[in-house]
Amino acid sequence: MNDAAPRPTLEAVAARAGVSRATVSRVVNGGDGVREPLVERVRRAVEELGYVPNQAARSLVTKRHHAVAVVVAEPESRVFADPFFALQLRGISKELTAQDNQLVLLLTEGRDDHTRVARYLAGGHVDGALVFSLHLDDPLPGLIQRAGVPTVFGGRPGWSDGTADVVYVDSDNRGGARDAVRHLLGLGRSRVAHITGALDQTSAVDRLDGYRDVMGDADPDLVAPGDFTPAGGERAMRELLDRCPGLDAVFAANDLTASGALRVLRERGRRVPEDVALIGFDDMLPVAEQTDPPLTTVRQDIEEMGRLMARLLLRGLDPSPAGPAGAAPAGAAPAGVVLPTTLVRRASA
C-alpha cells in the first residue's frame, strides 16, 4: 500500500501563489470572477505542489461531486464484448469530460449485484446516474428511484406509464424497423422474416412492432426469437430456414444478429442478396462493413445518444431558469428524446 504522505493544503497553495485562500478556492472550483493572471499563478502552484482539492470541502461550495455514475444493466463480460456499449460510453465520456465530470462506471457480474449498485448510488458518491440496457423485469429502476439520485435512461424504460418523471434518450426503433421492411418489400421480396432482439428490452419490442406495422398478418412462422448476439442470430436463422425454406428476405434486430444469420445462410448455400436479402440495425462499425457482403442496415447514432444522455443529466444538475436542479421542468410528462434513424444501403439488400 502507499504510505499516506501528507497532502499539501489549500494554505500552502495560497502561500506559494501569493494569493488569498479564497482566491485559491475560487480557482479550484472553476475560476469564476478571478483574473486570468491570478488563475494562471494558482494553477502553477497547484501543479508544483501536487495539490488535490479536498472533495468534501469542494462539495460544500459547489454542492456537487462532479462525478456521474454510468450503469450498464448487463454483466461486465457483455459490456466489453458488445461494441454497442463502447460506443455509447464514448459519447458519455466525451461529454462528461468536457464539463470536468468524472465518469464512474459501475460494473457487475450480473443482476444479483444490482442492489449493491443502488447502495453505491444512494451513498452520496455521485451527482447523478446514466443507466442503459435495462431489461423489463430488472429491479434496478425501482432501486435507483428509491436511491433518489437524478437519472437519465438510455432507451425507453418499459415501466414508463406516463406518471413518473422519467427522462430518457432513445432511437426511433419502430420507425427504423418499418423503413427496413419497406425497403425489402420494395426490392420485390414477399417472404420477409424477422429475427427479434431480446424481447425483455423495449428496443427489441419496438423493432418487432415496426416489422408488424408493415407486414400485418404475415405468417407468424416468419418471426424467430434472437437475443442481439451473433450466436442468437445463428440459432434463429437455422430455425427459420427449417420452418420456412422459401423465405427471401430477413430483417435482423441488430448487426451482430445479422452477422450470425449471414454465416448460417452461407452454410446452407443461400446467396445474399440474390436468394435472401438481409438487413441489420445499428450500423455498427466495423461489423456492418466487414461482413461479406457488407450489411445494409438501419443507422442509429449510438455515440450521440450517449452524449445527449450526459448533456440532459448535467443540464438537470446545474440550476438554471428552466427549473430546479435534479428535477424535470414542472408539469412535464415523461421526457423522452427520440433520435431519428437512417437506412444505410450496402450490398446485402
Place this chain on the structure above:
Amino acid sequence: MNDAAPRPTLEAVAARAGVSRATVSRVVNGGDGVREPLVERVRRAVEELGYVPNQAARSLVTKRHHAVAVVVAEPESRVFADPFFALQLRGISKELTAQDNQLVLLLTEGRDDHTRVARYLAGGHVDGALVFSLHLDDPLPGLIQRAGVPTVFGGRPGWSDGTADVVYVDSDNRGGARDAVRHLLGLGRSRVAHITGALDQTSAVDRLDGYRDVMGDADPDLVAPGDFTPAGGERAMRELLDRCPGLDAVFAANDLTASGALRVLRERGRRVPEDVALIGFDDMLPVAEQTDPPLTTVRQDIEEMGRLMARLLLRGLDPSPAGPAGAAPAGAAPAGVVLPTTLVRRASA
C-alpha cells in the same frame, strides 16, 4: 429525473421481519452471529420493501465503503479497443464481486484528466484503488500517493526505488522474453529481430531486456520501436524489412503487435514461419488463435493478474493479525508478486 420516493427505513425492515434493528443491521453488514432462519426473514423483508442500506450509517459500522476504484491509465477509447484490459477487468470484477465489493471504473479521455481521478480517489468514495497500465512520466502515481488511498498496481511501477511500500502484481516479462528468443534460436534462426512495446512502460522495457539477455550485442538495427498496437507492429515491421531484409525471425512485444507484423510480412511476400518465424506475447485469445498462421506466443495469465490484484488489496483492507489495515506488513520491502509465463507453441514459430 426520478422523483425521490421515500426510502424504506431500517425500522420498517425490522418491523416487517419481526426482529430488532440491531439484527437487521448485523444481517445487512454481513450476517455474522445471526441465526440462518432470522437472516432469511430479514433478507426477505429487505427484498419486499426494496430497502437500500444507508451507506454512511453502514460505513460507520464497517469503516468500509465496500467499493474499489479501478484506474486504467489509458484513454477510454483504448480501454475498450485492447482486449488486454477487458481480461484484467474480468479477473478484478470476479474477485471484487465474490467479496461483495462494488467495482468503480474511473474512465478518462487521457492524462489531462488524472488530477480529477485523484480528486475522486481522495474524496472518500472508495476503500482502495487498483491501477494499471502506468506510463513512466505519468503524474498519476504521485497524485494517488498524496490521495492516501491504499493501492495495488498492475505491472511493476517504473518509479519503485525500494523505499516506498509499493504492492504490485506483474508477469515475468523478462524471463518470458528470454524463453521466446531462445526458442527462435533453437529453431536455427540467427537474425532475430524485436519489435518493442511502448518503452515508457516497464513491461516493454523488461521484454526488451530479456531479448538483449539472450541476443547480447546483436545488430541494433534488429530492434524497432512499437507501441503494443497492430498499427505500431505494421510500422515497425516495414522499418525492419527495409533495414534488415535478411532477418529470419521476429519476437513481437505482444500479440496485437505480432498481428500487425504478420500482415506486413505477407504483403512483402515472406512466408511465416518458413522465411520468418514469429512469436508474440500475451496469448491473447482470439487474436493469437485467429491469425494465419496461429501465433506461437508467451502466455501470461492476465485474468489471474487481475484477480490477484483485487485479492491483495482486499486482504490489506481487512485488518488481520498479519498487519494493520491499509498498510503492508511492517518492514516489508516493495511487495511485488511476479507470475510465471509459459511458451505456447502454435504454427508461427
